[in-house]
Amino acid sequence: MRIGIDAMGSDFSPHNEIEGILLANESFSKDKYHDIELILYGDIDEINNVARKNHLEISHIQCVHSPQKVEMDDDPTEVLKTKRESSLFLGLQDLKEGKIDAFLSAGNTGAMLTCSSVLLGRIEGVSRPTIATLIPSVGSRPVVLLDVGATVDHKARFLYEFAIMGNIYAKFALNIEEPKVALLNIGEEPIKGTDELREAYKMLEKSKVNFIGNIEGNEIMMGKADVVVCDGYVGNVILKFAEGFVSFFKSKLKAYGESKITNKLKLSMALPTFKNILKELDYEEYGGVPVLGVKGISIVGHGKSTPMAIKNMITKAKELVDNKLANKIEESIILNTINS
Amino acid sequence: MRIGIDAMGSDFSPHNEIEGILLANESFSKDKYHDIELILYGDIDEINNVARKNHLEISHIQCVHSPQKVEMDDDPTEVLKTKRESSLFLGLQDLKEGKIDAFLSAGNTGAMLTCSSVLLGRIEGVSRPTIATLIPSVGSRPVVLLDVGATVDHKARFLYEFAIMGNIYAKFALNIEEPKVALLNIGEEPIKGTDELREAYKMLEKSKVNFIGNIEGNEIMMGKADVVVCDGYVGNVILKFAEGFVSFFKSKLKAYGESKITNKLKLSMALPTFKNILKELDYEEYGGVPVLGVKGISIVGHGKSTPMAIKNMITKAKELVDNKLANKIEESIILNTINS
Numbered sequence: 001m002r003i004g005i006d007a008m009g010s011d012f013s014p015h016n017e018i019e020g021i022l023l024a025n026e027s028f029s030k031d032k033y034h035d036i037e038l039i040l041y042g043d044i045d046e047i048n049n050v051a052r053k054n055h056l057e058i059s060h061i062q063c064v065h066s067p068q069k070v071e072m073d074d075d076p077t078e079v080l081k082t083k084r085e086s087s088l089f090l091g092l093q094d095l096k097e098g099k100i101d102a103f104l105s106a107g108n109t110g111a112m113l114t115c116s117s118v119l120l121g122r123i124e125g126v127s128r129p130t131i132a133t134l135i136p137s138v139g140s141r142p143v144v145l146l147d148v149g150a151t152v153d154h155k156a157r158f159l160y161e162f163a164i165m166g167n168i169y170a171k172f173a174l175n176i177e178e179p180k181v182a183l184l185n186i187g188e189e190p191i192k193g194t195d196e197l198r199e200a201y202k203m204l205e206k207s208k209v210n211f212i213g214n215i216e217g218n219e220i221m222m223g224k225a226d227v228v229v230c231d232g233y234v235g236n237v238i239l240k241f242a243e244g245f246v247s248f249f250k251s252k253l254k255a256y257g258e259s260k261i262t263n264k265l266k267l268s269m270a271l272p273t274f275k276n277i278l279k280e281l282d283y284e285e286y287g288g289v290p291v292l293g294v295k296g297i298s299i300v301g302h303g304k305s306t307p308m309a310i311k312n313m314i315t316k317a318k319e320l321v322d323n324k325l326a327n328k329i330e331e332s333i334i335l336n337t338i339n340s
Numbered sequence: 341m342r343i344g345i346d347a348m349g350s351d352f353s354p355h356n357e358i359e360g361i362l363l364a365n366e367s368f369s370k371d372k373y374h375d376i377e378l379i380l381y382g383d384i385d386e387i388n389n390v391a392r393k394n395h396l397e398i399s400h401i402q403c404v405h406s407p408q409k410v411e412m413d414d415d416p417t418e419v420l421k422t423k424r425e426s427s428l429f430l431g432l433q434d435l436k437e438g439k440i441d442a443f444l445s446a447g448n449t450g451a452m453l454t455c456s457s458v459l460l461g462r463i464e465g466v467s468r469p470t471i472a473t474l475i476p477s478v479g480s481r482p483v484v485l486l487d488v489g490a491t492v493d494h495k496a497r498f499l500y501e502f503a504i505m506g507n508i509y510a511k512f513a514l515n516i517e518e519p520k521v522a523l524l525n526i527g528e529e530p531i532k533g534t535d536e537l538r539e540a541y542k543m544l545e546k547s548k549v550n551f552i553g554n555i556e557g558n559e560i561m562m563g564k565a566d567v568v569v570c571d572g573y574v575g576n577v578i579l580k581f582a583e584g585f586v587s588f589f590k591s592k593l594k595a596y597g598e599s600k601i602t603n604k605l606k607l608s609m610a611l612p613t614f615k616n617i618l619k620e621l622d623y624e625e626y627g628g629v630p631v632l633g634v635k636g637i638s639i640v641g642h643g644k645s646t647p648m649a650i651k652n653m654i655t656k657a658k659e660l661v662d663n664k665l666a667n668k669i670e671e672s673i674i675l676n677t678i679n680s
Contacts, residue, residue, distance in 0.1 A: 138591045152526065152534050186492065186576040193573060194492050217580030221588040233533060234574055236526040240557030241578055245585050248561040251478045252617045263613075270610030273603075277592045 001035060003317050004091040004100040005310070007042030008069045009107030011303045014040070014047050017106070018056050020310020025061075027311065028318075036318060039100060041066055041087035066090050070107055072303060076114035088112065092119045095296050102317040104288060106301035106310065113149050116291040116298040123326065125333040128158055129293035130232075131300060132166055133239050136280045137223030144170050144179075145220065146292070147232040148239050154231035156199035159183065160207070161333070163200075165292040166227040167209045168332050172323045173290065173316065174226075178210050182225035184234065185214035200229075207336050246278065287312030290320055293329060297321055341375060343657050344431040344440040347382030348409045349447030350645045354380070354387050357446070358396050360650020365401075367651065368658075376658060379440060381406055381427035406430050410447055412643060416454035428452065432459045435636050442657040444628060446641035446650065453489050453631055453640070460636040463666065465673040468498055469633035470572075471640060472506055473579050476620045477563030484510050484519075485560065486632070487572040488579050494571035496539035499523065500547070501673070503540075505632040506567040507549045508672050512663045513630065513656065514566075518550050522565035524574065525554035540569075547676050586618065627652030630660055633669060637661050 005021055007014040021038050028036050040047060040058075044065040051058045068086035070079050083089055088111055091103040096119050105112055109131065117129045132146035146166045151158055163181050170179035183201060185193040190201045192214060204211040215224050220238070230238075253274065257267035287309065288301035297320045301313045345361060347354040361378050368376050380387060380398075384405040391398045408426035410419050423429055428451055431443040436459050445452055449471065457469045472486035486506045491498055503521050510519035523541060525533040530541045532554060544551040555564050560578070570578075593614065597607035627649065628641035637660045641653045 136588070138588055150526065154534075184577060186490065186573055194494075217577040217582075218584035218587070220581060221584045230577075233526055234577055237524060237557040237570075237574055237578065238581055241560060241581065242557075242585065244558035244561045245582065247558070248476070248478055249617065252620055253613070256613060256616055266609070266613050269606075270613040273593070273596060273606050273610040274614075276596055277589065280592060 001318065001321055002037045002039060002100040003314055003321075004039045004041055004064075004094060004103040005314065006087045006091055006103070006105030006107055007040040007047055007063075008066070008087045009105040009303075010301070010305045010310070011072075013106070014042050015050050015054065016305060016307045017042075017310055018047065018051055018054075018058060019307035020305075020314065021061060022056060022058070023307055023311035024314040027315065033318070037062070038314065039064060041091040043067065043069070043087075064090060064094070070111050072108050074108055074111060076108070076110040079108070079111045080115060080118055089115060089119075092116060092298060095298065096120050101321045102297035102299065104299035104301065104313045104317050106288070106303060106305040106313070109300050110150065112298060112300045113291055116294045116296070120294040120296040120298065123293050123295055123330045123333060125337055126161055126165070126293035126329070127155075128161070129291055130162055130165060131291055132169055132289050133235070134286050134289065135220055135228075135242065137221050139223035141174060141176065141223070141226070142286065143220060143223060143225065144174070144227045145235055145238065146227070146229060148235035149232050150236075151232040154194065154196045154233070156196045156203060159196065159200035159229055159231065160203045161293070163204055163209055163211070163227065163229045164207065164332050164336050165329055166229060168325070168329050169290065169292055170226050172325055172328055173320060176226050179226035180212045180224075181209045181227040181229065182212050182215040184217070184220070184228050184230040186216065188214050188216070190214070209336070287314075287316030290325060295326055297325060341658065341661055342377045342379060342440040343654055343661075344379045344381055344404075344434060344443040345650070345654065346427045346431055346443070346445030346447055347380040347387055347403075348406070348427045349445040349643075350641070350650070351412075351643045353446070354382050355390050355394065356645060356647045357382075357650055358387065358391055358394075358398060359647035360645075360654065361401060362396060362398070363647055363651035364654040367655065373658070377402065378654065379404060381431040383407065383409070383427075404430060404434070410451050412448050414448055414451060416448070416450040419448070419451040420455060420458055429455060429459075432456055432638060435638065436460050441661045442637035442639065444639035444641065444653045444657050446628070446643060446645040446653070449640050450490065452638060456631040456634045456636070456638040460634040460638065463633050463635055463670045463673060465677055466501055466505070466633035466669070468501070469631055470502055470505060471631055472509055472629050473575070474626050474629065475560055475582065477561050479563035481514060481516065481563075481566070482626065483560060483563060483565065484514070484567045485575055485578065486567070486569060488575035489572050490576075491572040494534065494536045494573070496536045496543060499536065499540035499569055499571065500543045501633070503544055503549055503551070503567065503569045504547065504672050504676050505669055506569060508665070508669045509630065509632055510566050512665055512668055513660060516566050519566035520552045520564075521549045521567040521569065522552050522555040524557070524560070524568050524570040526556065528554050528556070530554070549676070627654075627656030630665060635666055637665060
């Protein structure tokens, strides 16, 4: 098995990617997986410089040179046109050509989604490839929320496909046996919400997924469902709002500490507890999220990925190749098309 | 001025409503507002019993008897049909007939929105009356988010009207001089999002409101805008998600405290700080939110309203009558229709 890693993706690239690869290699050899080869895609000079400076030994790691780099704010369609020599593009091209079995990047999410869709191609029956996000829950496992890609047009058919793909993802990437799938709505009753939500409700009732109906916004983090389906506009807003909520909290804590000298003391005692809770909002251990609905294993990680997060992305990539995630989605789409 | 109060609305009705009225009367007489009469709508026997039990002197307060009560989970359209003898319905009817100048309830929000729309009537030019919510921000004032009513069909025209009404609300209820109004979207650029969002963007650019463009989910609590406009589906999801987030946080704190005896100690030290921050998420001081776009001052409060919150709702009602909120909205709709 060969796994490609975008060395130029994260905010701390290529340092964290190099360290992540070394950690993954260590872990694989400890587990006696000797047939896994990890390949770095990026600017070879920069990679070598950073490795040398940090005393990281990478002479045994294969590097594919890319003169270009995709920036976080690059427009995805522009990347397709003008950055064909970037690590992200070259990695996905190699994946398409079968030179590698999976590719991962902690870089530009939109570019990964768009380039994966175009280069790898959509699985038959999938209208819009998508990306899910993991939201922490009060339970022991996170909740899969999708679409958080960019499908803002809310057709019932799209929501239906997101549900099927999310279900397979929860099953084979998070190892949840019979994931509970729900639609995000403004009330429990089947008649609630938009026409599209009502239609998707009916389609899901007839599907083979374990559809538990509508849930409301307050129930997402309660872990009532394992997979929560919405359109990309709502998904994006929730994902970002949650980020904003954490920032708000931190900012209020800071202001509280600065308002009085006694508060400062109280805050210093409280801080470790808060940090402990906030850690739950960290997804390092889940190792990124795959682009769902494309013909291949292409994984996106957070821009702030640490070396450990990169290592976990690599481990996740191996698992998804082993589990044949893309094939599973294809089978499920076919199965549920016949029955819908 | 006569202000009607639904005595049967809140989760602690009629107790909190009675105490709230007494607090308001006290405050009005201290401020020398002697021309304000407060009227309770509800079950007279229950009101008298609760007053007696709690040693609350209410013989000087006028009560309008209502044999029925609207429950929190009553369907709004059913209320219109089958609960015409409820305190909520009778109060709004008196408001329509000019017997009172404002009516407020800490009861069923949907019922207040629907019954206000039908009984009081829509202001000319308003397609959908709406309810806003107040979201705390890192700044010194909250952010107005709307629609959180139930307008799930996302027409550009509706979003445009929400922006105009939200602007007037921020100006005359929150006393913000030139509120910054934004559309909630998945990116800053005018071409982002759905067709409806793009069209609303163009309409708002031409309007007289201080439109600052699109903002993203993470920017809501950053206070980048004073008024954030979205459709009712997204608004409802955010509002509820925020509630869920607080529950999640509390549940994690609890679990943390229970996991180890040393954690329990740490938590007990952290708790006061935490409670202090959570207080910011409390809206008692804002005194409910008015139904926007109807011909009259009808105010909705939180089901968990304390006596102080009820008192603040009453004060807010007085202000909105003084400020002629409904007229202001009518004028602004006309002004912006001509120019759109």
